[in-house]
Amino acid sequence: MNRPPPGHATLAAEIGLAELREVALLPEVEHRASAMFLSIPATADLPSCPTPLTNLEVAQRAGLLWVARVNASPVGFALVEPLCDGLHLEELDVLPAHGRKGIGRALIREVCRHAAARRAVLTLCTFRDVPWNAPFYERCGFRPLGDDELWPALSARVREEAAHGLSAHLRVAMKFTGDAES
Secondary structure, eight states, X not given: OOOOOTTOOOOOOEEEEOOHHHHTTHHHHHHHHHGGGGGSTTTTTSOOOOOOHXXXXXXXXXXXXXXXXXXXXXXXXXXXXXXXXXXXXXXXXXXXXXXXXXXXXXXXXXXXXXXXHXXXXXXXXXXXXXXXXXXXXXXXXXXXXXXXXXXXXXXXXXXXXXXXXXXXXXXXXXXXXXXXXX
């Protein structure tokens, strides 16, 4: 069983597919979680690229949007999109007040179960040096990919991010390998 770092309480959260009524609440979760990037010098001035509500609605209908609930209220979510023959974790957000309690890891576990059931490769793109990004995902079983390991669809995703102002030198593409820390 994966546990949060010492000194951090575990908060029981229910993880499940998003319900239609919850979708409209998720942009606020993303907005509040994104505010944490303002405290990191490398990301503080980057453009805000909120997930369009229509993307969340499409993912909800496709069964590719998971929500973490505490007391029946969404406190986090994971948005997955098809990418070629695989799946891509496009967005993972947890409200800061609920952070470091295992909720993000629980969302990732659910997404990984879904990908494994479909025998799909699971990828993501994230900030290389932000502690709750690439280092966190590595602890969850993802490994960084070099430029020479990117297939065309993932390479296109990286270029798309760069076109939206997310500099490639700050970002890293990762692939789930299942080698998570306990």
